[in-house]
Amino acid sequence: MHPLELMENKVKEKMLPILKKYGIEDKIRIYKAPKNFGDLTIDLQKADVEIDKQEIEALSDNEMSFKKVNKFINVKYNDNKLSFMILESALDGTLFNFSRKNMKVLIEHTSANPTGPLHVGRVRNSIIGDTVYRIFKKFGYDVRSEYYVNDIGTQVEALLLGTELYGEENYTESYRRYYEEIDSHKNEIERNMKMAESGDREFILKSRKKLERFLNDVLIDLKNLNISFDSFAWESDFIINGDVKNVVQMLSPYMMDEGGAKYIPVGDGKIFLIRSNSTSLYFTRDVAYHIQKSKNYDISVDVLGEDHKEHFRNLMYVLNLISIKNIEPIFYSYVVTKEGKMSTRRGNVIYVRDMIQESVERAKAEIIKRRQDISDEEINDISFKIGTASVRFNIIKYSPEKPITFDWEEALNFEGEAAPFVMYSYARAVSILNKAGEIEAPLNKNIDQREAELLREIGRFPEVIRDAAEHKRPDRVAKYSFELASSFNQFYRDCPVLDDKINIGKRVSIIKAFISTMRETLDLLGIKTSDKI
RNA sequence: GGGCCCGUGGCCUAGUCUGGAUAAGGCACUGGCCUUCUAAGCCAGUGAUCCCGGGUUCAAAUCCCGGCGGGCCCGCCA
Structure with a gap:
């Protein structure tokens, strides 16, 4: 305990x-x-x-x-008693251990259509998903992350046909152009959708091959943010393996007909599962996907934008008809700009790669300003770490349902509640530890006020993780990292380590405990530590 | 029009689920701290009708009802 x-x-x-x-x-x-x-x-x-x-x-x-x-x-x-309990558990690692929950959990996140590079509005999904994934893992769930790749349906066929017509080089532009004139392409889209729908393997695999190249663009940006996936689920698989057919079969007692199209009535609305041209809809495939999730996992978590709330409600309504309930959402609000929701047409899209680049550059300028003693290679390494960490931190620190209005100054502010503050405290601690070397000094058993305060903060780690995991609130971990750093900075001011012969043994131990705790915490936030800043 | 989310100092947020002691932080602003372990730091200060109005309660930022403002959704799209 x-x-x-x-x-x-x-x-x-x-x-x-x-x-x-x-x-x-x-x-x-x-x-x-x-x-x-x-x-x-x-x-x-x-x-x-x-x-x-x-x-x-x-x-x-x-x-x-x-x-x-x-x-x-x-x-x-009692300060002495508690402090040494915490100190010991942080040093031997038990503070960071949680009992295995024996629960298989799936987190599906990002799942963006690969029609272009990720923008800042969407990446909130990935950051929340990946952070919750890390928190769940730490908390003791047997967890996997998955990207659900949309490779079937109207938008995807438009993307594929559009790039055939206008080239793959600038595929987002080709897609957009094609989509604008979609009325004149109705027939070929429908032809392709039917081919996919029939489970035509050759056609589907060819589509995937092409989509993988576009998807890679998304994955590169995520990789830079230290985000990756355990698995990918392809939407068309649920056609190929017959699940979609089975779903329709299973739900047929609840379905009504409207000109050949099939729907399930809900309230005064209709949830369509089959078009009048007999193809399935995204919703239908999503039902099949979630039935599979439900079978393979104890709990499945979907990270969804607030615009999917109605979709999710309908999904749960239908799943409940066949007694499936173990699906849980995390909803988040979009990151918008002052001009409103990000949209390519309005020209107010901020791409993740641009934000990362800007953030890394600012970090680099800042480092060059204050450190002359380190190599270019180190400077690049550190500014990359700080720049990418800042992007993650500035998005994860808000509670998911809170709307964020994007502002460059706010997003790239490196002071206060931000990644560099937290990483800086870590680097300071490491620096002291390096200077202390392998000292053999007795532990002075008297804890003073400031030491006790830092150790209490360290001791909070387990309850913070539990709270974050149980409520699916990754922002609480970000907040904690800030409070922990803040507590350390006060300790740093009040408690000299190297020059205090009486306390050096104890304080070096406290520093070690802090370093471990901070490393654990930052790891949950997907932030790589740097020994120098 | 209907449904859901958000509204807390000038700006950004935590606290709201589970009502309770002085509403907690950051940015900005003002003043102070580098011959001592990294000043991306620390200390002090200014600054709040917790959107408005009712209700429940000994007690409301928190719960209930009604407004107002902003966002999202209401496709045989995904």
């Missing part, structure tokens, strides 16, 4: 007899104490009894002290 959890359990254990005696076990609340009130608060305001102050405060021992103030009991842990 992790130190803070252990302490909390002890508090509960100690309190239980008293709570039982007064019959108020379920009328109290226990939560983290607000600043300056200790570690834990037991809130008695709902309990309508007068509890003896002496009785409570008599629970104090050498591990923790109890204090009753009005309707609150404030518990403060």
Whole structure:
């Protein structure tokens, strides 16, 4: 058990007899104490009894002290005791270990049509997905990430035909041009869709081959952001393996007919599964995909833009008809520019690669300004790390449902709540450790205030991960990384390490604990650490 | 028109699920800290009708109802 959890359990254990005696076990609340009130608060305001102050405060021992103030009991842990528990667990790694949950989880994210390079609006999906993936893995799920590749349907056929007509060189442009004049291409699109729909392997594989080249553009950008996938699911597979047919079969009792098209009524709306030309829809294939997910995984998580809320609701409605329920969404709001939603036509699209480039360049300029002592190679390495980390951090730090209005200054701000702040604290710690070398100094067992504060922050790691995993809130990890860094910076100011012969052994250990914790935290955010900044 | 999401100092956000002590941070601004482990840092300060109006409650940023403002969705598209 992790130190803070252990302490909390002890508090509960100690309190239980008293709570039982007064019959108020379920009328109290226990939560983290607000600043300056200790570690834990037991809130008695709902309990309508007068509890003896002496009785409570008599629970104090050498591990923790109890204090009753009005309707609150404030518990403060003994600094020395707790600090060394945390320090030890961080050094031996148990602080970062979670029990295996024995749960197979799939996270599907990104899944963008490969019609062009990723833009900033869309990459929020990838960053949220990848971060949650990392958090789940740490938390003990058996997790996989998957990209669902759309290789069938109207848009894809338009992309394929468009590039045939106007060339692959600038495929996004070819696609757009073709799409604009789509009315005149109806027949060839339908012909191709039917070919795909019939499960024509040769045709489908040829399409995939071509799409893979475009998809690669997306994957390169993601690779730079330290994002990759365990697997790819091709939409057309569900045609080839007959799943789509089976789905339609399975759902036929619920379906109505409208001029040859088939739909399932929902409220006063209709969910179409088959067109009147007998081809399937994205929705139909998505049902097949999710049935497969449901069979192979205990939980499947879909990372979806807010524009997919209705789609997801309908999907769940249909899946519930056949008793499938283990699918969970993470919805996020789009990143928009001041001119509104990003759109190629409006010319306000910001591509991820441009943002990365801009961010890396700014980082580089900043490093050159403050470090003359490092090689060009190192400068490039560090600025790449900082630049890409900044992109991730500045997107993940917002809670997913919060709309983000993109602003270059805001996005590339390197101070305060941003990646460089956090990475900088890490580099400072490493630098001290390197200078300390392999010292053999005894651990001074007296912890002072600032050391205890940093160690408490370190000790929060498990509860932060649990909270982030259970609520699917990756932003909480970003916030924690900032608070941890901030705590270290204060420690750095108040607690000299190398020049303090009495405390050096203990403080080097604390630094090691901090470094491990920060490395774990940044890894969850997909950020690669740098020893120098 | 209907449904969903967002609204917290000048700007950006956390807190809202699970109501409780002085609303917590960042940016910007003002002042201070580098002969001492990396100043992308630290300290101090200014700055908030928690969108508005009702309601529930001993207690509301948090729960309920009604507005207002912004976003998204309402295709035999994906």
